[in-house]
Amino acid sequence: MTLPLPDPMLPMRFRVVERFDEQPGVASLALVPVEDAMPLYRPGQFNMLYAFGIGEAAISISGDPHEHGWMVHTIREVGAVSRALARIHPGGMLGLRGPFGAHWPLRRQSGRHLLFVAGGLGLAPLRPAILQTLREKTRYASLTLVCGARGPEQMLYRDEVDGWARQPGMDVLRIVDHANAGWTGRVGVVTTLLGAALGPHDPESVSAFVCGPEIMMRFTARDLAIAGVPRDRIWLSMERNMKCAIGRCGRCQWGPDFVCRDGPVLPYDRVDRRLAIKEL
Secondary structure: OOOOOOOOOOOEEEEEEEEEEEEOOEEEEEEEEOOOOOOOOOOOOEEEEEEOOOEEEEEEEOOOOOOOOOEEEEEEOOOHHHHHHHOOOOOOEEEEEEEEOOOOOHHHHOOOEEEEEEEHHHHHHHHHHHHHHHHOHHHOOEEEEEEEEOOHHHOOOHHHHHHHHOOOOEEEEEEEOOOOOOOOOEEOOHHHHHHHHHOOOOHHHEEEEEEOOHHHHHHHHHHHHHHOOOHHHEEEEOOOOOOOOOOOOOOOEEOOEEHHHHOOEEEHHHHHHHHOOOOO
């Protein structure tokens, strides 16, 4: 006898067990299911989180995929739904549907140099992939993270990123658009660090995973491809207004793809022409 699959449109009840203020207007919530089993996920996937009585939003999973006791989401307050979600305190409830979408194809990159490029809150969807690859460092030739933010105070997971930078086999390069008096690092845009990130590596042997504002991803992917990184070895996490999360409503259609179903992780060689059209 086969058990019926859960209704993908029916939210499961989850309880917030911990809340971390990452920076003003950004919080991470650790969630556990109330009645159902903890759903398994792969780095790069997302859930639809429902603030009861207000609405639902697509939020990337930002926790450690090896920690099966809870699920973590990092949320920035940008509207009524995300504001309500980000302000739920331990003991509070929310609805969750998922996980949905394509994931970062880490398993197919054995022996290659992995380059993670994050802009702003784009580090949140990359964090599960980084944590997984740090556990499996011997699979890969090297690991590099390029991390950008508007200013030092907007750097996400600062203490954790400091810890990554101290790990053997992991290089971390950070840059900000605007420095403050205490910042001694680089100032500029993420793309100015790509040459240093590629370093001595043969670009043909590099696999890149990129997440951040769309304009940043457009120029990052373009510059990586110009440098010689294969277009089919560059992946982007796209963001569109998702409603159903299963490709039925058409709200997130982007050319021939539905971002909720076919993405959010998509290879650059599949989307490069569309990505160059700013209005699309």
